[in-house]
Amino acid sequence: MLQMIKQDAVTTETIGSPTAYKRRVIALETNLLLRNYTPKSQLIVERQFVSAPRFPVVDAHTHFGPMAFGKDYQEAYQLESAVAEFRAMGVKHVINADTIWGEPLQRLLEFLQPYPEFFTTFGSTDTSQLDHPEFERMTLRTLREGSAMGMRGLKFWKNISLGQKDLQGKFIAIDDQRLSPIWNGAAELNLPVLIHIGDPAAFFEPTDPCNERYEELQNHPDWSFAHAAFFSFSELMDQQERLIATNPQTTFIVAHMGSYGENLGRVSEWLSRYPNMYVDLAARINELGRQPYTARTFFEKHQDRILFATDAAPGHLDHLHYYEFLETWNEFIPYSSAAVPGQGRWQIYGIGLSEDILRKVYYQNAETLLANGKFS
Numbered sequence: 001m002l003q004m005i006k007q008d009a010v011t012t013e014t015i016g017s018p019t020a021y022k023r024r025v026i027a028l029e030t031n032l033l034l035r036n037y038t039p040k041s042q043l044i045v046e047r048q049f050v051s052a053p054r055f056p057v058v059d060a061h062t063h064f065g066p067m068a069f070g071k072d073y074q075e076a077y078q079l080e081s082a083v084a085e086f087r088a089m090g091v092k093h094v095i096n097a098d099t100i101w102g103e104p105l106q107r108l109l110e111f112l113q114p115y116p117e118f119f120t121t122f123g124s125t126d127t128s129q130l131d132h133p134e135f136e137r138m139t140l141r142t143l144r145e146g147s148a149m150g151m152r153g154l155k156f157w158k159n160i161s162l163g164q165k166d167l168q169g170k171f172i173a174i175d176d177q178r179l180s181p182i183w184n185g186a187a188e189l190n191l192p193v194l195i196h197i198g199d200p201a202a203f204f205e206p207t208d209p210c211n212e213r214y215e216e217l218q219n220h221p222d223w224s225f226a227h228a229a230f231f232s233f234s235e236l237m238d239q240q241e242r243l244i245a246t247n248p249q250t251t252f253i254v255a256h257m258g259s260y261g262e263n264l265g266r267v268s269e270w271l272s273r274y275p276n277m278y279v280d281l282a283a284r285i286n287e288l289g290r291q292p293y294t295a296r297t298f299f300e301k302h303q304d305r306i307l308f309a310t311d312a313a314p315g316h317l318d319h320l321h322y323y324e325f326l327e328t329w330n331e332f333i334p335y336s337s338a339a340v341p342g343q344g345r346w347q348i349y350g351i352g353l354s355e356d357i358l359r360k361v362y363y364q365n366a367e368t369l370l371a372n373g374k375f376s
């Protein structure tokens, strides 16, 4: 198809009269597929180059284990060069999150053991036995064992809420009372909970020409939850709020801008209301950077509760885009290195944060949690 576009690309030099030229342009437009539309910006504007973060960074959301690489993760990359790759990007410490427990968690911790100053690892617990009469006892045992092994927090994602079903065949709301032993155990053992139960909002809308994440959903049809069988996005957000509200002793880091980067007003209300809530900005500079004025105000207001994060895994680092977004006033910049941006076809704008806020977001907020004994 690209070939065809090249052949069809027209200029006034290749076509004779202006009328013939216009006719060819109209014909080309009708044949152009969305995936072949890669416009080149003609904007000429100053752009500040960023090659490193202003301060050393704690990346609060990364994946070095089975979540990103499957069970053979130890063969998928070389640990020493992976750590060097992150350090070269100015990252001094990472939270490595995985939904494993027991022996697989033990193996992951041992694998990462050569770099104790670099890794904090979050694990998980088995929720598939939710209806077992001993669920509470089993959960507490798993959490205590994990904690004793060196696990410093818990990770849950949309496998609850949008994947797993209970014995009645129903999806499990994240604020379901049966999950309480997990949140109580996390509070008792000082394990913050990194959680992601479902976003972006567009994944809950039909995959049609109006969907702002159309191409992404075309490429990953299984990411669509636009079906009556699933909880709606607004139900999920209400469940998430109730979870945080009813477990004030448990610290929740709600990944990806609280799962609602499209609506920072709502996230701001949550942060104001619930002191046990933090957000990470992993994989959401696409959302933040398309609303730079709102995002900047949000960062100023909630500067103590936002954690720098990228959702990166070895071999897939995109940190410079984050630094450029947070530190500069650059305009109409890409949010990733992909030729066609993967999370919506738009560009973003930098928010020029002050040094004080950058320090907090880059490492101080994460380290405050560390100092509280909540990380490592």
Ligand SMILES: [Zn+2]
Residues within 6 Å of the ligand: 061, 062, 063, 311
């Ligand atoms: Zn992740």
